[in-house]
Amino acid sequence: xxxxxxxxxxxxxxxxxxxxxxxxxxxxxxxxxxxxxxxxxxxxxxxxxxxxxxxxxxxxxxxxxxxxxxxxxxxxxxxxxxxxxxxxxxxxxxxxxxxxxxxxxxxxxxxxxxxxxxxxxxxxxxxxxxxxxxxxxxxxxxxxxxxxxxxxxxxxxxxxxxxxxxxxxxxxxxxxxxxxxxxxxxxxxxxxxxxxxxxxxxxxxxxxxxxxxxxxxxxxxxxxxxxxxxxxxxxxxxxxxxxxxxxxxxxxxxxxxxx
Ligand code: KIV
Numbered sequence: 001x002x003x004x005x006x007x008x009x010x011x012x013x014x015x016x017x018x019x020x021x022x023x024x025x026x027x028x029x030x031x032x033x034x035x036x037x038x039x040x041x042x043x044x045x046x047x048x049x050x051x052x053x054x055x056x057x058x059x060x061x062x063x064x065x066x067x068x069x070x071x072x073x074x075x076x077x078x079x080x081x082x083x084x085x086x087x088x089x090x091x092x093x094x095x096x097x098x099x100x101x102x103x104x105x106x107x108x109x110x111x112x113x114x115x116x117x118x119x120x121x122x123x124x125x126x127x128x129x130x131x132x133x134x135x136x137x138x139x140x141x142x143x144x145x146x147x148x149x150x151x152x153x154x155x156x157x158x159x160x161x162x163x164x165x166x167x168x169x170x171x172x173x174x175x176x177x178x179x180x181x182x183x184x185x186x187x188x189x190x191x192x193x194x195x196x197x198x199x200x201x202x203x204x205x206x207x208x209x210x211x212x213x214x215x216x217x218x219x220x221x222x223x224x225x226x227x228x229x230x231x232x233x234x235x236x237x238x239x240x241x242x243x244x245x246x247x248x249x250x251x252x253x254x255x256x257x258x259x
Pocket of ligand 1: 043045
């Protein structure tokens with residue numbers, strides 16, 4: 001049985017943690033899906049980890065659609081959520097609906113994620129949900145606002161900021177979001193938000209008390225050049241791939257490849 005958004009809420013009630021990883025193409029989608037991940041996020045971090053852009057701001061809706069289509073073709077079980085890229089939803093709820101509709105209709109993903117809280121974003125979430133589009137929220141460090149944040153720094157470290165993030169998460173729930181990502185905020189704030197909301201929280205650099213955890217797949221596999229402090233590498237594929245490629249080059253030089 002494929003994972004549904006309703007199951008995520010049940011899992012929160014049952015205290016069953018939710019696993020989520022990012023993915024960007026068919027090959028990785030099949031591997032992660034068959035390995036039993038609950039939610040696959042076609043995250044806009046693909047802009048940096050697979051397309052070489054310096055921030056997520058450069059990614060276009062058409063590029064995202066291309067990757068989402070490839071991911072969806074590889075998935076049988078996981079719930080697939082796709083990020084709305086920068087400037088594909090900020091203009092108006094109507095623009096957000098057109099962009100989200102394209103991702104659901106042409107890629108077949110189950111839901112979209114967008115960054116930011118209230119009041120504007122909550123109104124946009126309500127607009128999408130009322131028209132049948134499931135939305136995951138994202139508060140705390142929101143990479144599409146990197147220039148406003150002044151870098152990829154931890155958010156919610158002052159009382160005022162922490163309260164703002166809590167209010168944003170509550171506004172997203174009120175607007176009908178089915179889950180919310182909490183990125184790079186103090187663990188105590190994430191725990192508070194998790195207790196306050198009835199929808200699941202999915203943390204990244206937000207402590208252990210969230211209802212689920214998400215990481216960027218390139219980070220856990222050791223594929224990235226750089227990793228954020230909260231990303232635990234589970235293996236070093238960069239090293240393994242380099243060793244395999246060196247061996248192949250040596251074998252070619254020695255005329256030692258299979259005939
Ligand atoms: O794009 C992404 O990878 C994300 C995660 C950090 C949650 O939004």
